Amino acid sequence: MNKYRSHKCNELRKIDVGKKVFLSGWINKKRDHGNLLFIDLRDNYGITQCIIDKENSFFSNLEKIQLETVVKINGEVVNRSEDTINKEIQTGEVEVSIESFSILGICKELPMPVFSDQEYSEEIRLKYRFLDLRRKKIHENIILRSKVISFIRDEMNKLGFLEFQTPILTSSSPEGARDFLVPSRLNPGKFYALPQAPQQFKQLIMVSGFDRYFQIAPCFRDEDARADRSPGEFYQLDLEMSFVEQEDIFKVVEKLLVNTFKKFSNKKLMFEKFPKISYSDSMLKYGSDKPDLRNPLIINDITEIFSREDVSFEIFKNLVKSGSHVRCIVTKNTKDKPRSFFDGVDKWAKDQGASGLAYFTLESDKEILAKGPIGKFFSKEALTKIMKKTKAQIGDSIFMACGKQKDLEKITSLAREKIANDLNLIDENTFAFCWIVDYPMFEKDEQSGKIQFSHNPFSMPQGDINNLDLENPLGMLAFQYDIVCNGIELSSGAIRNHIPELMYKLFSVAGYSKKHVDEKFSGMINALSYGAPPHGGIAPGIDRIVMLLANEKNIREVTMFPMNQNAQDLMMNAPSEVEENQLKELNLTLKLKK
Numbered sequence: 001m002n003k004y005r006s007h008k009c010n011e012l013r014k015i016d017v018g019k020k021v022f023l024s025g026w027i028n029k030k031r032d033h034g035n036l037l038f039i040d041l042r043d044n045y046g047i048t049q050c051i052i053d054k055e056n057s058f059f060s061n062l063e064k065i066q067l068e069t070v071v072k073i074n075g076e077v078v079n080r081s082e083d084t085i086n087k088e089i090q091t092g093e094v095e096v097s098i099e100s101f102s103i104l105g106i107c108k109e110l111p112m113p114v115f116s117d118q119e120y121s122e123e124i125r126l127k128y129r130f131l132d133l134r135r136k137k138i139h140e141n142i143i144l145r146s147k148v149i150s151f152i153r154d155e156m157n158k159l160g161f162l163e164f165q166t167p168i169l170t171s172s173s174p175e176g177a178r179d180f181l182v183p184s185r186l187n188p189g190k191f192y193a194l195p196q197a198p199q200q201f202k203q204l205i206m207v208s209g210f211d212r213y214f215q216i217a218p219c220f221r222d223e224d225a226r227a228d229r230s231p232g233e234f235y236q237l238d239l240e241m242s243f244v245e246q247e248d249i250f251k252v253v254e255k256l257l258v259n260t261f262k263k264f265s266n267k268k269l270m271f272e273k274f275p276k277i278s279y280s281d282s283m284l285k286y287g288s289d290k291p292d293l294r295n296p297l298i299i300n301d302i303t304e305i306f307s308r309e310d311v312s313f314e315i316f317k318n319l320v321k322s323g324s325h326v327r328c329i330v331t332k333n334t335k336d337k338p339r340s341f342f343d344g345v346d347k348w349a350k351d352q353g354a355s356g357l358a359y360f361t362l363e364s365d366k367e368i369l370a371k372g373p374i375g376k377f378f379s380k381e382a383l384t385k386i387m388k389k390t391k392a393q394i395g396d397s398i399f400m401a402c403g404k405q406k407d408l409e410k411i412t413s414l415a416r417e418k419i420a421n422d423l424n425l426i427d428e429n430t431f432a433f434c435w436i437v438d439y440p441m442f443e444k445d446e447q448s449g450k451i452q453f454s455h456n457p458f459s460m461p462q463g464d465i466n467n468l469d470l471e472n473p474l475g476m477l478a479f480q481y482d483i484v485c486n487g488i489e490l491s492s493g494a495i496r497n498h499i500p501e502l503m504y505k506l507f508s509v510a511g512y513s514k515k516h517v518d519e520k521f522s523g524m525i526n527a528l529s530y531g532a533p534p535h536g537g538i539a540p541g542i543d544r545i546v547m548l549l550a551n552e553k554n555i556r557e558v559t560m561f562p563m564n565q566n567a568q569d570l571m572m573n574a575p576s577e578v579e580e581n582q583l584k585e586l587n588l589t590l591k592l593k594k
Helices: 059-064 124-126 136-158 199-207 246-264 279-285 303-307 313-320 341-352 379-389 405-422 500-509 514-520 520-530 542-549 580-585
Strands: 020-033 036-042 047-053 070-077 094-105 181-185 191-193 211-219 234-242 276-278 300-301 325-331 358-365 366-369 397-403 433-437 442-444 451-453 479-484 487-496 535-538
Touching: 020 059, 020 094, 036 059, 036 070, 047 059, 047 514, 124 181, 124 276, 136 211, 136 234, 136 246, 136 542, 199 211, 199 234, 199 520, 199 535, 234 246, 234 379, 234 542, 246 433, 246 479, 246 487, 246 535, 246 542, 276 279, 279 300, 300 405, 303 313, 303 325, 303 379, 313 397, 325 379, 325 405, 341 397, 341 405, 341 442, 366 379, 397 405, 487 542, 500 514, 500 520, 514 520
Parallel strands: 047 094, 276 433
Antiparallel strands: 020 036, 020 070, 036 047, 070 094, 181 191, 211 234, 234 535, 300 325, 325 397, 358 366, 358 397, 433 479, 442 451, 479 487, 487 535
16 A cells, blocks of 8 residues: 555455545546445556545535546445446445545647547547547557566476577678668767667577577667557567477467467467478469468469360450469358348458459259350369369359469459458358468579579578579579468578588579678677578567457557557657757768758
8 A cells, every 4th residue: 555545446346335535547437416426446457436426525626627637536435326337447336435636637629539449540649649548449559568468478388498688789681671871980880780680699609609599679670560569569479499499489488379279269260280381382272371261262363164166255365375374262062142242242342452253163964064244165074174263153252363473363362352351151150270381492583583582581491401402593492481370470480500611502593692791790690600400480570469369450559559550659749850060970971861
């Protein structure tokens, strides 16, 4: 007990009736019934209803007081009448009869209400984030975030990991997103970079002989904002392990995530042993390497059908001859859906920039036939072949798209999501985790045609490392993996390349000379030359984990002080201009674009 409160606002119960108490908190809500004034007093822990009648000398002052004023209330705990009991709050059987009060913190006129979860513009919410954070839903989200991080820390300790902090000021990396650069006062003309991730440092920790490392790590990337990505900074559970293979990391991460999601959510887990899907299969079956496995719809490639003589759909046939592919989505038992459903999907696809989605429905009148705009172009034998290929049955419908592979993957992935939502196929009460594995080591840049790393340049290639086919780099797979939940990528990881000579060879494929590697990765390449263990790791995003657990669609709803879409902190006015003398100290001059 201290001078401000004898109890918190969630603690009073029927057993406390008759006690003299004093509470402190914010005035959440007022209800004036003429002779009686009801006040909901709120603190971090909950709400207590307080009541004062008109005969009390403090009545008129409390009646005028602004919501969100911080007050201390003295009074006696009394029972609520049976018809006024509020089972929605912990203190709902009692109330405090106010004897006196004092103001601890005045409040100006509010730019937005706090007791309501009504939606307000992003600009208002972020400018007055300290008020936004008082609102029940987002307040609980931030508390959830704290509890999740504490739980993860405890679990990592139980799993034998040690927590270390890696540097915030480091060197710029030529790979990945844009760096945030920090000028050095003591080294004029040189810059630090804020770490995009502790990638090199955590590998150096393994080289240093520590077996299992983790950190709730801040990461900084100069990227554009998205619903599932904060601009500027984010946090991840960074972990690394020595003397491990891919499966060892999977076991640790699966156990951690299963325990965390069971602890903090009542939703079902579709899998406790997460399925592994190769990158190539994922791109074919789901059009994405971030599949939502709650969605039962599967994409099939039926390009070969359009080389048959008994298929006369010339538009697709001509496109296939020029190198395009055809992929389709089967919707089960949709024969009774109105024409507007099918036309709506076709129109939606055109709105996405595609040429539309062709479709027909499988029916049977003694023999198989296809009903719909393009059904007449397929023979019975061709339809039988499609049914065998896609496992479609009579009564099912088939949506088809034709195009180049990248375009086809994009539209079929979006269509799969669109159709599933239209048909209400996704169980929102489920978490569906999976691993995406076997990523290609390299890819070709569509603009320049240059071979580049597709994922992480420090990854170990698959196969016999002494006999890699460096002349065919696009066929090379890596021990790289992503963890995905409900269509959201939580993390990327890899078994690391700990062999310097192999690293030089792989970087040379991507156009880096030995000298360039030595300059840009001097600390790493030097350390690996002094006895490095096989090691690997991963770094699940804390923000995205909490976003899923809180059932939020936007990462800003689980971030305490987020920036807006333009990477601006509207509350603290950052980024801001700096004084001329600060620039001089750093040996900098500004040359702004007109």
